[in-house]
Amino acid sequence: MSAISALALPGIPEIRPGDDLAAIIASAAEPHGAGDEDVLVIAHKVVSKSEGRLRRLAEVTPGRRAATLAAEHGKDPRHIQVVLDESRHVLRAAHGVLICETHHGFVCANAGVDASNVPGEDTVVMLPRDPDASARALRAALRERLGAQPAVIITDSFGRAWRHGQCDVAIGAAGIAPLQDWRGLRDSQGRELTATWIAVADELAAAADLARSKDAAEPVVLVRGAGRHVIGDDGPGAAALLRPETQDLFR
Amino acid sequence: MSAISALALPGIPEIRPGDDLAAIIASAAEPHGAGDEDVLVIAHKVVSKSEGRLRRLAEVTPGRRAATLAAEHGKDPRHIQVVLDESRHVLRAAHGVLICETHHGFVCANAGVDASNVPGEDTVVMLPRDPDASARALRAALRERLGAQPAVIITDSFGRAWRHGQCDVAIGAAGIAPLQDWRGLRDSQGRELTATWIAVADELAAAADLARSKDAAEPVVLVRGAGRHVIGDDGPGAAALLRPETQDLFR
Numbered sequence: 001m002s003a004i005s006a007l008a009l010p011g012i013p014e015i016r017p018g019d020d021l022a023a024i025i026a027s028a029a030e031p032h033g034a035g036d037e038d039v040l041v042i043a044h045k046v047v048s049k050s051e052g053r054l055r056r057l058a059e060v061t062p063g064r065r066a067a068t069l070a071a072e073h074g075k076d077p078r079h080i081q082v083v084l085d086e087s088r089h090v091l092r093a094a095h096g097v098l099i100c101e102t103h104h105g106f107v108c109a110n111a112g113v114d115a116s117n118v119p120g121e122d123t124v125v126m127l128p129r130d131p132d133a134s135a136r137a138l139r140a141a142l143r144e145r146l147g148a149q150p151a152v153i154i155t156d157s158f159g160r161a162w163r164h165g166q167c168d169v170a171i172g173a174a175g176i177a178p179l180q181d182w183r184g185l186r187d188s189q190g191r192e193l194t195a196t197w198i199a200v201a202d203e204l205a206a207a208a209d210l211a212r213s214k215d216a217a218e219p220v221v222l223v224r225g226a227g228r229h230v231i232g233d234d235g236p237g238a239a240a241l242l243r244p245e246t247q248d249l250f251r
Numbered sequence: 252m253s254a255i256s257a258l259a260l261p262g263i264p265e266i267r268p269g270d271d272l273a274a275i276i277a278s279a280a281e282p283h284g285a286g287d288e289d290v291l292v293i294a295h296k297v298v299s300k301s302e303g304r305l306r307r308l309a310e311v312t313p314g315r316r317a318a319t320l321a322a323e324h325g326k327d328p329r330h331i332q333v334v335l336d337e338s339r340h341v342l343r344a345a346h347g348v349l350i351c352e353t354h355h356g357f358v359c360a361n362a363g364v365d366a367s368n369v370p371g372e373d374t375v376v377m378l379p380r381d382p383d384a385s386a387r388a389l390r391a392a393l394r395e396r397l398g399a400q401p402a403v404i405i406t407d408s409f410g411r412a413w414r415h416g417q418c419d420v421a422i423g424a425a426g427i428a429p430l431q432d433w434r435g436l437r438d439s440q441g442r443e444l445t446a447t448w449i450a451v452a453d454e455l456a457a458a459a460d461l462a463r464s465k466d467a468a469e470p471v472v473l474v475r476g477a478g479r480h481v482i483g484d485d486g487p488g489a490a491a492l493l494r495p496e497t498q499d500l501f502r
Contacts, residue, residue, distance in 0.1 A: 002258075003256060004256065006256075007254040008253045094500055095500075107413040161494075162412075163450065163453070164430060164450065164494050179416045196408070202457070203457040203458070204461065206454040207461055210255050210451070210455065211254055241414050241416060243415050248412065251413070
């Protein structure tokens with residue numbers, strides 16, 4: 001019999017650039033005894049804010065392409081300029097949304113640039129510059145403070161092709177095997193599992209999102225019972241979840 | 252402070268066509284006191300098997316298109332014929348996989364036709380003919396037996412564009428609001444949430460998948476703590492998660 005649980009940690013304040021996020025998360029996690037088999041799932045916005053990954057639109061000068069796209073889609077050209085700055089490619093532009101490939105390789109709406117949950121009317125938040133590095137640094141700093149090293153997953157909410165709505169996915173990870181590979185193994189009938197390659201880090205991100213309320217300022221969720229996916233070293237990170245362009249049928 | 256938990260129910264035997272699946276699930280769920288606020292997440296294979304949604308390849312005669320595709324992709328033409336029979340369109344064919352739109356409107360590999368976890372070397376299992384109807388029927392039958400009416404979600408593991416690996420998603424649902432719409436509401440800063448529309452049923456499917464082991468024959472998972480998404484009537488089902496072709500940028 002196996003079980004998992006996800007608990008949104010109370011007591012995380014509004015995060016500002018330069019805040020010691022690891023210390024804040026450690027304080028919130030300590031009463032719950034976060035241990036080596038646990039996973040801390042962290043909404044990227046608090047990571048981005050602590051790293052100063054914010055831009056004030058008043059300081060952005062939109063270029064010609066941003067102005068054109070903004071006019072076509074009824075958007076603020078300065079916001080579009082930030083999206084373009086964060087993008088390697090724009091895959092599609094329609095319905096007022098740009099579907100972008102970020103410099104990291106994530107395919108998502110508006111390159112992850114977002115204005116919600118950001119204080120100040122004209123400030124937008126971007127994804128961390130290197131979310132896997134952010135996850136590794138947080139894990140190391142949490143280990144110092146907790147005397148244990150839970151795995152760390154950093155998440156964002158991504159829309160999907162073909163399906164409505166968003167699911168949280170992993171954009172950074174440390175200490176978790178992001179994919180569980182059953183290919184070549186046997187199912188309960190002894191038959192080979194040919195196409196079973198589970199995006200564990202994304203399922204953890206989704207499970208954690210269910211535990212929190214979007215309006216309740218609960219960016220950190222402690223997940224228990226997924227210890228079989230936690231690894232001692234930091235592992236390949238969420239970058240391992242990116243399908244290379246050459247293997248992708250939908251770019 | 253909010254929390255969810257997911258428990259894989261032990262004691263579900265191999266399911267055969269005609270088995271009373273609701274009675275079997277009720278027996279497994281009853282010791283855990285499944286109630287009105289709970290969600291039972293069920294891997295579709297047991298639903299498909301109980302409904303007889305199986306085909307013996309010995310009884311399939313491949314047509315010309317199946318023969319051509321099978322030769323190009325190194326597959327069994329009879330298996331490909333079943334995939335074509337289950338498909339409305341084939342969107343892509345590459346890397347030995349057909350990405351299909353099923354008659355229900357799901358976009359997934361091989362139209363959900365699968366040979367793993369099926370007894371008998373030459374038998375394949377298909378998706379339920381109407382997974383939302385299957386979910387509604389199971390919920391009604393569970394209510395009779397349990398004296399409570401947990402929500403029901405039927406799942407499959409789908410690959411994704413742009414990302415490696417599979418996540419479980421909802422293909423049928425009853426008693427759950429499949430999407431939670433925060434659009435137009437306010438975040439913790441009082442700022443409007445512009446693009447927050449959460450695929451709750453898919454996140455529940457993903458959370459449940461984490462609780463089970465693919466080789467342990469644990470098709471049914473009891474999820475607690477998601478009661479705010481459970482509804483008294485059956486609701487719109489997983490069909491509400493399908494993005495219409497006209498709104499989709501990647502078909």
